[in-house]
Amino acid sequence: MRVAIGGSTGLLGTALSRHLVQAGHDVVRLVRGSVTASDQRRWDPDAGRIEAPGLDDVDAVVNLAGTPIAGGRWTKDRRTEIRRSRITATLTIVTSLTPDGRCQRLLNGSAIGFYGDTGLEVVDESMPAGRGFLAQVVADWEAAAGHSPVPTAVLRTGHVLAREGGYLAMQRPLFAIGLGGRVGSGRQFLSWISLTDHVRAMAFLLEHDLTGPVNLVAPNPVSNAEFTRSFGRHLHRPTPLPLPLTAVGAIFGREFVNEALLPGQRVRPARLIEAGFSFEQPPGRPDLPNRRAGRGDRRRRRPGCGDTLTAHTRGREVTCVESAHPVRRSGALRSPRPDLR
Known part of the structure; x- marks a missing residue:
């Protein structure tokens, strides 16, 4: 298969390119700057152009292009760019495709921000769009993909956990200086979702005929507080205090805090599961780098306890494998803590 990738220099695009090449596929990386490699092709989404031969010589397209949500302060211009970059890239792709051309598959970026703040409610792909700036951006993004003349799936992506970027890269500096905390x-x-499983899911969707929205999240979401405690243990950093939202708001803007940090989504990957996709990362186990205990960390570990962030249940016992000691809770797990069974 020959696959063109928009957003090929980002975290997801880079990982997908590597995965597809290792699997024996050909990749065409769409780049905005100068072409420096034989597998690159220049495109200019702002002008709606892709260098010849466009997309005529590929079997599928994966479009992941868009300005990062957390790349700077949410000024009016940045909010405009967050929306515009996604829609112009998507429209450039779909207008370059034809119903009778070689390319008969499009995977287009999207996000679980589509659902807005869902509280404790479990949501799947059947839920309508939520409220707020990000929900509207994602709805408009998906609407642009809806103009595609070929079978299209939109990738409603959750927080991607990876060693080299994504959600953890944004959180790690605060945790490293002891300022990490619940939101x-x-x-x-x-x-x-782990980067590993996100890439595997995209490869899976390239070979299956699912169309419409597909949630790319792990089956077991966790509460922000649970994640914070586990990540703090993973980095050997305390997390006793909540994240200083006033300081974050001063840097990124209050709307960023209200839209990107405080809301929660408890999302189920219903369509992926129904299609037979199997997650490589066990439920509740983010893809984090192993961290060996240093000389100053002489905690005695119980058998079976390691350095991988995880949370699971054995009967009524909730264990964080990162921790040296299991935590027992009498009775059923109570809301709002996640049901990790």
């Missing part, structure tokens, strides 16, 4: 009450759910 607000910490009750909101964090729907995550």
Whole structure:
């Protein structure tokens, strides 16, 4: 298969390119700057152009292009760019495709921000769009993909956890200096997916005929508070205090805090599961780098305890494998803590 990738220099695009090449496929990386490699092709989404031969020589397209949500302060111009970059890239792709051309498959970026703040409610792909700036951006993004003349799936992506970027890269500096903490009450759910499984899911969708929205999240979301405690243990950093939202708001803008940090989504990957996709990362186990205990960390570990962030249940016992000691809770797990069974 020959696959063109928009957003090929980002975290997801780079990982997908590597995965497809290793699997024996050909990749055409769409780039905005100068072409420096034989597998690159220049495109200019702002002008709606893709260098010849366009997309006429590929079997499928994966479009992941868009300005990062957390790349700077949410000024009016940046909010405009967050929306515009996604829609112009998508329209450039779909207008370059024809119903009777060689390319008969499009995977287009999207996000679980589509659902807005869902509280404790479990949502799947059948839920309508939520409210707020990000929900509207994602709805418009998906509407642009809806003009595609070929079978199209939109990738409603959760928080991607990876060693080299994504959600963890944004959080790690605060945790490293002891300022990491829960966001607000910490009750909101964090729907995550490992980079490994996100890439595997995209490859899976390239070979299956699912169309429409597909949630790319792990089956077991966790509460923000639970994630914070586990990540703090993973980095050997305390997390006793909530994240200083006033300081974050001063840097990124209050709307960023209200739209991107405080809301939660408890999302289920219903269509992926129904299609037979199997997650490589076990439920509740983000793809984090192993960290060996240093000389200053002489905690005695119980058998079976390691350095991988995880949370699971054995009967009524909830264990964080990162921790040296299991935590027992009498009775059923109570809301708002996640049901990790």
